[in-house]
């Protein structure tokens with residue numbers, strides 16, 4: 001699906017100018033969680049199952065990687081280098097996408113989370129990075145991963161390789177196009193299922209998913225404040241600044257005539273706790289709640305914290321009984337195995 005035109009939203013979304021490598025099988029399902037909705041007092045909680053994307057264990061980053069890999073392959077790259085934290089899901093999925101396309105992959109991973117226990121260091125995503133054939137560079141938490149990645153890319157180029165460097169979280173404007181496409185996908189599905197969502201709730205890490213959705217909705221003529229994000233990485237003001245900037249740049253790629261209003265980027269900071277990758281009680285409760293009521297697995301770093309935000313918003317009366325709320329399940333299941341001790 002590259003062009004979406006629909007009576008429900010005023011403007012078409014045309015991404016056909018941008019190179020894209022298909023990594024998803026098609027739209028991910030939107031499902032009602034009936035037992036959880038009852039538990040939360042009658043708000044209808046729906047999930048968009050972006051955790052069900054197939055490659056490399058699945059997750060939201062495959063949407064960005066469709067456009068990032070498209071750009072890399074169009075440029076003739078045979079090697080991809082990206083950055084992230086030691087347990088980065090984006091790094092794992094970049095390794096998977098590279099393996100599938102026959103590209104070499106190098107991951108520059110920092111100890112951004114202050115842990116050095118075995119399960120964090122060696123299990124979860126890092127185990128999968130190794131199985132997927134990526135070379136991992138292990139850097140301290142204070143290191144500038146992108147600078148290291150760029151220097152490494154130069155080294156590889158000097159050896160004759162053609163290298164594509166992908167930023168944190170895959171959240172360049174090109175990567176964010178993946179979630180602009182998802183905005184159209186959600187509206188199309190909502191219309192087909194006869195649903196209207198009061199809010200779409202997501203985690204905000206590097207901000208790319210939020211920026212892409214915001215740009216997509218703005219391009220489609222829908223107010224991007226439909227998206228309510230919980231920051232899990234940066235402090236609220238920083239997350240807002242990054243997301244607003246990325247959303248604007250992404251929208252420029254789609255329709256330079258349009259602008260994002262500052263007030264349409266909505267980010268809350270109450271779920272960050274002690275910082276990125278640091279467990280909170282609300283996250284633990286949310287992960288257990290969704291698992292035990294619906295058999296679905298959130299992750300401890302991103303979706304667990306955002307879902308905690310959703311449950312607290314419901315309990316504080318922010319959503320009313322009968323309203324439909326959509327939560328994007330972003331994947332990240334391998335992270336649970338690095339967080340055994342948190343549960």
Ligand SMILES: Cc1ncc(COP(=O)(O)O)c(C=O)c1O
Pocket residue numbers: 059060088089090169171203204205206207208209210299302303330331332
């Ligand atoms: C499982 C999961 N959910 C959500 C996010 C957040 O996405 P973004 O970095 O685009 O804000 C990430 C990012 O790494 C992730 O791995």
